[in-house]
Amino acid sequence: MQHESPLRDPLILGNKSYSDITAEIARPIEGKANKYWYLVFTIAVLTFAWGFGCLAYTLGTGIGQWGANKTVGWAWDITNFVWWIGIGHAGTLISAVLLLFRQKWRMAINRSAEAMTIFAVMCAAIFVTMHTGRPWLDYWLFPHANQFGSLWVNFNSPLMWDVFAVSTYFTVSLVFWYIGLIPDFGAIRDRFKMQAKPMQEKIYRILSFGWSGRAKDWQRFEEVSLVLAGLSTPLVFSVHSIVSMDFATSVLPGWHTTIFPPYFVAGAIFSGFAMVATLLLIMRKVLNLEHYITIQHIEMMNIIITLTGSMVGVAYLSELFISWYSGVEYEGYAFMNRATGPYWWSYWGMMTCNVISPQLFWFKKIRTNLMATFVLSIIVNIGMWFERFVIIVTSLHRDFLPSNWTMYHPTWVEVGIFVGTIGMFFTIFLLFARAFPVIALSELKMIVKSSSEYHKNKRAEKAQAHH
């Protein structure tokens, strides 16, 4: 028997019955969108279109349109790739790792976090496919039969491992997300049937893969979920570890440091949670989900942001110290240059946004304040973008050979592509919020008895009567 301490605050507010939950979460799918949704959606689509234009322009004319040069060969493109991949870490962490820790508060946020993960990885994919220069040959990234040409991939290269890591991550996340959606699609289908809307019913019937809700269905569902959770947990670590190896296996000062794999993973969870917080704060307001995504949920996310932000802080300081302690002149210079060189602003921007700003969450007043959380979550993501820029551009722009020293300036084309991916991300997310149940209905219903305000109050009354 489950027993929940009265010290734990309820996770579902209001006097919700099971059917209330279904009705309230299905409402955005059944009803019409309000004008805010259309406004935001229009902005997102226009931004997306602009980015698409810049992408097409790059495709037609080549990556010479970008600011990267022969010294700074990776710049804006890979910064964005790592930034998006990092954001795509929170979803799997919430759905797999927090599941292992039996954290019930994950139930209200896992669906949208997983969706966000998938959309973020799609945005990341744009940058890696484009940065190769001739994206129509990108199938060369995969090992393929010699009949297609004798080219064979280099298995010794971390860039190759990255192809496998990211594509595996994307596949497993997508499948995990979709499996979770199936019973909820079934519930939506049944509602449309009752409302006699055959067209919608048909769509959700297909999406629900013929879900019947019988015990056998649930049993298989549970088994598959457990296996996928088991597969996803190592993936949370492997993807960003391998992304970090793209840098750390090299001999470049500022890139080659052993703390990179765990530090990248911590940073990815950090930025992923910040992005989830940004999205959910808007979503709970627009879709009236305040009873499900409560202040307590926001507080929990802020605590994880503080924890992972502090881990990243320890890693920054370790790197900085060891760059001096090692006595390696190049390493010392690389860090000196980061802090005081021409890109000093990006280094201090990173330090302020990532290490100092999340410390504000030590104050309960701040971590339970919606506006403060919203602002800080955006600051964190700006900081994490700076982090990747610092790692990539400041390390590259001072080559071993001083005659190669140069500066990197982004062009409007690559800035346009980046802004476009943000537009794409929001476009897909807004569509998702209209067509899919944004909270895992069936999972949430499992904690109604133990963690809803209604049942908690009832238990308290009963205990009172007992004395």
Next chain:
Amino acid sequence: MGHINTNSLTYNFSQKAQRNLWILLGVGIVMLIVGAIMWHAPEHGGHEGHEDHTGTLGQRLWANLLVNGYFFGGISLAALFFYAMQYAAQASWSVVFMRIFAAVTDYLWIGLVVIFVVIVAGDFHLHHLYHWQDSSAYENDHILQHKAPYFNRFFYYGRIILFFLGYIWYQRWIRKSNMLEDSLTNFADATANWNLNLKNAAIFLVFFGFTSSVMSWDVIMSIDVHWYSTLFGWYNFAGWWIGAIVVFNMLVIHLKSRGQMEFVNPSHVHDLGKWMFAVSVLWTYLWFSQFMLIWYSNIPEEVVYYAQRWEDYRGLFWITMLVNFIFPLLVLMSRDSKRNKSFIMFVGMLIFFFHWTDTFLLVMPGTVGANWGIGMIEIGMFLAFLSFFVYWILKSLSKYPIVGKNHALAEEGLHHHI
């Protein structure tokens, strides 16, 4: 399930068990002495040109003292971290184990004193474990000269003493605060006590997070004084942590075998087993990250560290990694094995020893180099430390009730079900 039998709340540390541990301690010391007497200088002497201390008996004994001091002290320190983490995370599954965690932290001050004695002895030139303690070493070594301010004795001892006192002070505090529960009579007081512990645990975790890496650099990484690795601190931490988890599992099995802790249900046992699996994988992940990046980049200043282990310690080096990875991974993967005490015992004992050899590999190559061995001296000192460590923990376990009934989350924790 869910109810505590008040008759079996105290752990009775039997005379027989105490005697057996003293005998084991005696055996360890005798082996150590016999090993020292039988010891003979290695045939291949030192390098020409500079004094070589790697082949002396004193060096070997002190290096062993550091291995055991660091290994058992680290376990106790990680136990303190884990203990604090339960409060900070507001966890309830572990309520039934809190007194076990607490007992392991009671060894902390002894472990830290051993480490401190080893460091101080070096400054009195009783051994040559730390190259940087040798003032003549600085003359022709510009890297060491560069690091001199970091090893300035005021700075060095200042921070080491600050860290150690910080750990010990918190350990005394939380131990006392946790035991205060037993005298509480109502839920409101229990909640207040729990809230205070939660707050202080968070502060301690920050202190621990920032200082534990520096501590591992100062005590261990500085043995190979030219070498550096940013991941070193986290790697060491994972090693302490898995040691602590193994000790917790063993203590629970021991208590249950005596018919105590009947309130610990299969879900509790399962969760403790999960930690053994998870932290083993974490340790392997960090081992691999550090090794692979250094091996791949092949920068001479860095790779020399592994080259030495590869050449002089190859068998031990690989076996240590493989056992500590493969056994927990394969044996503890399934749900049933985490609930089976024989499997937990088997894997636990195996990886406990091979994490000791991991600590051995951290210390020995930089101190005794090729003149190493695992003989009477090593086994004897390990046994002596182990028996004393177990004795001390069981002694402190017998002083308090083995579970805190008035923990604010006790009810939820006793009903833990997964």
